[in-house]
Amino acid sequence: MTSELVSLAKRFHLSVLAQGKFSRSPDNLSGEQYLLEVLRAEANERERRAIAERKKQARLPTYKSFSEFDTNFQKCITREQLVTLESLEWLDQAFNLVLIGPPGTGKTHLALAVGNKAVELGYKVSFATMESIMHVLKTQEISVKSAARVRWINKCDLVIIDEVGYLPISKTEANLFFSLVSQLYEATSLLITSNKGFSGWAELLGDAVLATALLDRLTHRCQVLNFEGEGWRIANRKQIF
Numbered sequence: 001m002t003s004e005l006v007s008l009a010k011r012f013h014l015s016v017l018a019q020g021k022f023s024r025s026p027d028n029l030s031g032e033q034y035l036l037e038v039l040r041a042e043a044n045e046r047e048r049r050a051i052a053e054r055k056k057q058a059r060l061p062t063y064k065s066f067s068e069f070d071t072n073f074q075k076c077i078t079r080e081q082l083v084t085l086e087s088l089e090w091l092d093q094a095f096n097l098v099l100i101g102p103p104g105t106g107k108t109h110l111a112l113a114v115g116n117k118a119v120e121l122g123y124k125v126s127f128a129t130m131e132s133i134m135h136v137l138k139t140q141e142i143s144v145k146s147a148a149r150v151r152w153i154n155k156c157d158l159v160i161i162d163e164v165g166y167l168p169i170s171k172t173e174a175n176l177f178f179s180l181v182s183q184l185y186e187a188t189s190l191l192i193t194s195n196k197g198f199s200g201w202a203e204l205l206g207d208a209v210l211a212t213a214l215l216d217r218l219t220h221r222c223q224v225l226n227f228e229g230e231g232w233r234i235a236n237r238k239q240i241f
Contacts, residue, residue, distance in 0.1 A: 050122075051119065051120060054119045054122075054123075054124060054125065055119050057124070057125075057126070057152055058115060058119050058124075058125040058126060058127055059126065059127050059128065060112055060115050060116060060119070060125070060127045061112070061127070062112065063112070063116055064109045064110075064112035064113045064116060065113050065116065065117075066082050066085070066086045066113045066117065068109070068113070069082060069106065069109055069110060069113060070106070073106070074105055074106040074227060074228075075228075076101075076225070076226060076227055076228050077106070077110070077225060077227070081225070085097070085110070085113075085114060086113075086114075086117055088114075088117060088118060088121060088123070090189070090223070091118060091123060091157055091158055091189050093221070094186055094187060094188065094189055094221060095189055095221045095222060095223060096189055096190045096191070096192070096218055096219070096221060096222040096223070097114070097189070097190075097191045097192075097222070097223050097225070098191075098192045098193075098194070098218065098219070098222060098223070098224045098225070099111065099191070099192070099193045099194070099225050099227060100193075100194050100195075100196070100197055100198075100224065100225070100226050100227065101195065101226060101227025101228060102195060102227070102228075103166075103195060105227035105228065106227055107162075107193040107194075107227055108162055108163075108193055110225075111127075111160050111162060111191050111193050112127075114158070114160070114191060115127050115158065115160050115191075118157065118158050123156075123157040123158055124152075124155055124156045124157050124158070125156060125157065125158045125159075125160065126149075126152060126153045126156045126158070126159045126160065127160040127162070128160070128161060128162070129161070129162045129163045130161055130162065130163050130164045130165075130166065130167070130169070130177075131163070131167055133161055133180075134169065134173045134176065134177070136149045136150060136153075137150065137173075137176040137177075137179075137180065138172070138173070138176065153180075153184075154183070154184075154188075156188055157188060157189065158188065158189045158190075158191060159184060159188055159189070159190050159191070160190075160191045160192075160193075161190065161191070161192050161193075162193050163193060163194075163195075164192050164193065164194040164196070164204075165194045165195050165196035165200065165201075165204050166195055168204075169204065169205070169206075171206055171207070174204075174205040174206055174207060174210060175210070177205070177214070178205075178210055178213065178214045181214050181217050181218055182214075182217055185217045185220075186220075186221070190218065192218070198215055198219075201214070201215060
């Protein structure tokens with residue numbers, strides 16, 4: 001491969017050539033076929049990098065899949081419902097998904113399965129616990145990192161907020177949560193996991209009027225799934241003796 005070809009490959013961001021790959025054309029390939037193979041390899045490399053960048057930006061804490069979700073343990077979720085969720089057609093329609101139930105019943109697993117699948121299929125995703133997203137929203141005016149995160153959230157197709165209701169929130173945080181839901185309304189899908197049913201959100205937010213307004217937006221285009229039963233970790237706890 002000539003130095004001019006390497007230089008041009010770098011100029012036009014053709015990484016597979018710039019890295020020295022395809023330095024020689026196989027004898028059985030014509031010029032057009034060789035070019036097609038180079039461009040296919042470049043497309044695959046760009047998609048690999050794009051997925052890696054989306055995963056980094058999504059901040060999904062671990063990988064979970066739909067196939068790993070145990071519908072025998074969590075009988076309130078059917079295999080047919082998982083197939084519908086995995087298709088992600090609801091994301092294109094900006095539907096919300098709210099998962100409600102006790103700790104350890106599979107809510108976060110399903111949220112992560114949705115998030116990982118969405119990243120793989122090209123959607124922009126943000127994952128955060130309620131506590132961490134509140135920190136970002138409260139510090140966006142004084143923190144460059146928080147401001148950048150808020151900009152990413154506003155670009156996302158799917159925003160996952162885990163553990164809503166597990167910790168008490170202040171009036172300021174309740175207002176920030178309402179503002180976020182309002183801002184994303186009908187433009188971005190929200191996936192929320194919570195240990196509190198909607199009847200407990202007035203207490204959570206400390207304001208019945210605010211809770212009503214928030215739930216009005218959140219549930220307008222929304223699927224609510226209720227998880228029941230004993231937590232998986234309790235059912236499968238390990239002991240020393």
